[in-house]
């Protein structure tokens with residue numbers, strides 16, 4: 001934020017953008033003329049709808065809930081626990097608190113009830129107390145028809161959303177911002193469109209694989225057994241998942257090889 005202010009960004013907190021046209025945006029009763037308009041307004045982006053870039057209906061939608069608990073973290077790693085039709089994530093967020101997130105297809109399922117599927121986690125939380133309310137949201141896999149139209153560009157969830165299980169939403173949004181800044185410098189939004197497509201491919205594939213594991217207990221068991229027996233392979237797949245450059249992702253032959261190993265596991 002400090003850096004943004006230093007380079008001349010003006011923040012107008014708590015004001016909604018209520019209208020756009022080809023030359024600017026209307027917010028808080030003031031018209032802001034602009035050369036470029038960036039829609040960073042999340043899933044169901046209004047800028048996207050206005051510029052006719054709207055997402056196609058998401059291919060999958062799940063429900064996520066999160067809550068912070070007062071407990072001394074027992075690990076500095078993020079833990080992902082797979083259960084029937086749901087996953088629980090534990091993220092240490094301080095020296096004496098963790099964040100628990102739940103993802104499932106069931107809009108009625110909440111963390112307390114889901115913990116019945118995760119006795120080890122429930123045991124660790126037994127004497128902890130919740131620090132926050134349980135907040136929920138929809139998480140889905142979907143992308144805008146296009147991320148650029150004239151002088152309008154979309155970034156972050158407005159342009160492409162991955163299911164929360166990938167843990168990549170924020171990382172992708174930051175990558176979009178860097179790529180878009182480079183495109184502005186070149187005065188060529190088309191290059192952003194191309195780069196956006198390239199960095200979206202691997203997360204799209206990985207999300208589909210993870211959602212397949214969510215749906216199939218058979219596949220989930222096979223994949224987890226394979227990775228448990230071959231930590232080096234798990235590290236390689238994780239590195240490919242976190243890679244920022246498209247060329248660092250797994251090649252098609254490697255993906256096929258991985259599929260074969262899963263079947264044999």
Ligand SMILES: Cc1cc2nc3c(=O)[nH]c(=O)nc-3n(C[C@H](O)[C@H](O)[C@H](O)COP(=O)(O)OP(=O)(O)OC[C@H]3O[C@@H](n4cnc5c(N)ncnc54)[C@H](O)[C@@H]3O)c2cc1C
Pocket residue numbers: 015016017018040041042043046063064065101137138139155156157158163164165166167168169170171173
């Ligand atoms: C359950 C769940 C779990 C997740 N887990 C993870 C995770 O572990 N790791 C991870 O990296 N990501 C995770 N994500 C995804 C992550 O939250 C998003 O990818 C990220 O927040 C996208 O950022 P964004 O800025 O594009 O959109 P948003 O965070 O949605 O921000 C958009 C902003 O635009 C504002 N806005 C909208 N319309 C207007 C308007 N007209 N005028 C002014 N302001 C407006 C909104 O108020 C909002 O503040 C998860 C998401 C969910 C739902």
